[in-house]
Amino acid sequence: MLSIRLLNYYYMCGIVGLYFKKKKLHSQLGKYLSGMLDNMSSRGPDSAGFAVYNNVSKMYYKYSLCIADKFLANKFELEAKKKFNDVKIKNLSDHYVLETLSTPKTVIPFLKKNYETILIVGYGKSIEIFKQVGNPKDIVKKFKLEDFSGSHGIGHTRMATESAITIDGSHPYSTGEDECLVHNGSLSNHNNLRRQLVKQGKSFDSLNDTEVAAGYISNNLSKNKSLDKTLKNCLKDLDGFYTFIAGTNKGFAVLRDEIACKPAVIAENSDYVAVASEFQAMAHLPNVNNAKIYEPEPGVIYTWGK
Amino acid sequence: MGKIEILDFKKNNLRKINSSLQNINHKNNKRDFVIKNPAGEHAICAGLKEEMSVTIKGHVGYYCGGMNQKANIYIEGNAGTGLGENMMSGTIHVKGNASQSAGATAHGGTIIIDGDASSRCGISMKGVDIIVKGSVGHMSAFMAQAGTLMICGDAGDALGDSIYETVIYLAGNTKSLGVDCIEKKVTKYDLKKIENLIKIGNVKKLKPHNFKKFGSARKLYNFNIDNVSDY
Numbered sequence: 001m002l003s004i005r006l007l008n009y010y011y012m013c014g015i016v017g018l019y020f021k022k023k024k025l026h027s028q029l030g031k032y033l034s035g036m037l038d039n040m041s042s043r044g045p046d047s048a049g050f051a052v053y054n055n056v057s058k059m060y061y062k063y064s065l066c067i068a069d070k071f072l073a074n075k076f077e078l079e080a081k082k083k084f085n086d087v088k089i090k091n092l093s094d095h096y097v098l099e100t101l102s103t104p105k106t107v108i109p110f111l112k113k114n115y116e117t118i119l120i121v122g123y124g125k126s127i128e129i130f131k132q133v134g135n136p137k138d139i140v141k142k143f144k145l146e147d148f149s150g151s152h153g154i155g156h157t158r159m160a161t162e163s164a165i166t167i168d169g170s171h172p173y174s175t176g177e178d179e180c181l182v183h184n185g186s187l188s189n190h191n192n193l194r195r196q197l198v199k200q201g202k203s204f205d206s207l208n209d210t211e212v213a214a215g216y217i218s219n220n221l222s223k224n225k226s227l228d229k230t231l232k233n234c235l236k237d238l239d240g241f242y243t244f245i246a247g248t249n250k251g252f253a254v255l256r257d258e259i260a261c262k263p264a265v266i267a268e269n270s271d272y273v274a275v276a277s278e279f280q281a282m283a284h285l286p287n288v289n290n291a292k293i294y295e296p297e298p299g300v301i302y303t304w305g306k
Numbered sequence: 307m308g309k310i311e312i313l314d315f316k317k318n319n320l321r322k323i324n325s326s327l328q329n330i331n332h333k334n335n336k337r338d339f340v341i342k343n344p345a346g347e348h349a350i351c352a353g354l355k356e357e358m359s360v361t362i363k364g365h366v367g368y369y370c371g372g373m374n375q376k377a378n379i380y381i382e383g384n385a386g387t388g389l390g391e392n393m394m395s396g397t398i399h400v401k402g403n404a405s406q407s408a409g410a411t412a413h414g415g416t417i418i419i420d421g422d423a424s425s426r427c428g429i430s431m432k433g434v435d436i437i438v439k440g441s442v443g444h445m446s447a448f449m450a451q452a453g454t455l456m457i458c459g460d461a462g463d464a465l466g467d468s469i470y471e472t473v474i475y476l477a478g479n480t481k482s483l484g485v486d487c488i489e490k491k492v493t494k495y496d497l498k499k500i501e502n503l504i505k506i507g508n509v510k511k512l513k514p515h516n517f518k519k520f521g522s523a524r525k526l527y528n529f530n531i532d533n534v535s536d537y
Contacts, residue, residue: 260425260444263387263406279346279365279386289364293384295405295424298444 013184014040017275019152030148034140044157047170049131054150063098066119093142124178126249131170156182168206176218178249183210185241251305260298267291315343437507474520
C-alpha cells in the first residue's frame, strides 16, 4: 500500500523553471523552455502554461489576456486603442498581450467593469503569461514558445486533482505585478486561507489551491516583505504538499515543503539554472550532464537573480 | 562472455531496450551491456532477472533497476526516485546521487550509492543491504523491516522511524532519531558485518569502529504481545 500511495504522490503535475546567467543566451529561452514543458507532458497532460520574463521596456506595461471569443477580441482591440496610451497588441491563439503606457490602476478596473469575460492572466512590465487546456506539446506550439526570448521563464503541466480542467485551474498563477507561481502538490488549508485573504481585500478567480498560495505570496510582497521572508512564512502558514517556483521580474525562487513528497531537481552551471520535477525535463539542455545536479532540500529557500 | 552490446536511447525506445535485457538471447549468451543516452528515462533496467552486467552512461529517472534479480547495474550518473525499488537480488551501484526512496521495499541484493541519497532512503526495506557513502535525507529507513543500511555521512531528521528489524550503521550524525529508533551497542558480530560492507562498497577512510548502530526499541504497539488479543 505504502509504495502505491507514494507513487501517486510522485506524479501529478510537472513544473519547470529556467534562468539564464548570461545575456547572450536570452534568445534561446523559448527553445529550451518549450522542450522542458514538452518533456513534462507525462506528469501533466491536462493543461499547461508558462510565464516568460523579458525586460524590454521600463515604461510599458504588458497585460496578458485570454479572450476566447474572437468578436469580443476585435471589439476590445478597437476600444483599447482608443482608450489607452500607445497601444500594441500581440495575438497568439486565444491570448492577447496588450502593451501600453497605461498603468494597472486604469487598465485593470476598466477590464473588470467592461469586459467581464476577459481573463486577466497576468500583467507587469516584464512578464507575459500563457496558459491553455490540452496537451503541453500542442500548447507550446500554439503559443509559439520556441520564438520567445527572455531572461527567465517558468512553466507548468497540470494533472488536475482538486479543481476542474479549465483555464482558471491552470498554472502559472499571477496575482500581482510581475509575479507568478507554479505549484506541484496540493494544499489542504486553502479554503481557510482564501477567506482570510479575501477579508484583507484580495480577490480570486477560481477555487484552485495554488491561486490562494499565489495570492498569499503577493499579499505578503505588497506589504514590502522580501520574497525570501514571504516564502519562509509559507512554511508556517501553508499546509500540504508543495514544490513551488515563484517568479519575479528579477528571477525566481524554489521551495519544497518540509515533508518533501513532491520532487524537484536543480541543474546549475555558469550559463544557467534549471529547475524541474524530473531530470528528464532538462536532459536536452546544453552541457547538462556536466552541470552541478542536486535536489533542493526540504524547507530551504533557493533564489536566483535577486 | 561475449562482446559488449551497446543499447542507445537515441536509436531505441525504453520498451525495446528493457525487453531485450529482460529476454536475453541464450544462444549467443551476451551478458555485457552498455546503455547510452539514458536522458533521465524512467524504469530503465526494471525487471531484469538473469545474471548480466549493465553499465548506464548518464543520469537515470525513476525506478531504475526496480524488481531487479541477479543483474549487476552500474549507473555513471545520478538516479531518480525509487532506485532499485523492490529489488530481489543482484547489485546496483550509482556513481552520483540518488533521489528519494532508494531501495524502497527491496528484499535482497546490494545497493551502493557513491554520493548522497535523498529522503526516505531504504523505506520499508525488507532485506537489502544499502551502502551510502555520502549522507541520507530525512525519514530514512522508515518502517524498515530487514537488511542493513550503512551510512558513511550524516542522516537527516527522523532516522529509522517505526523501524522493525533493519540495522542501521551510521558514521556521521543524525539530526534526530525517529519514533522507536534507538542507538544500540556495537557487538563483535556487528564489526564483522561492517567490515564486510566496507569491503563490498569499497569505502575509504572509515573503519568498522567509526560506526554507531541504530535499531528498533520494540516499544510500539505492534511489538506488544498483549495486543494480539485485539484480533
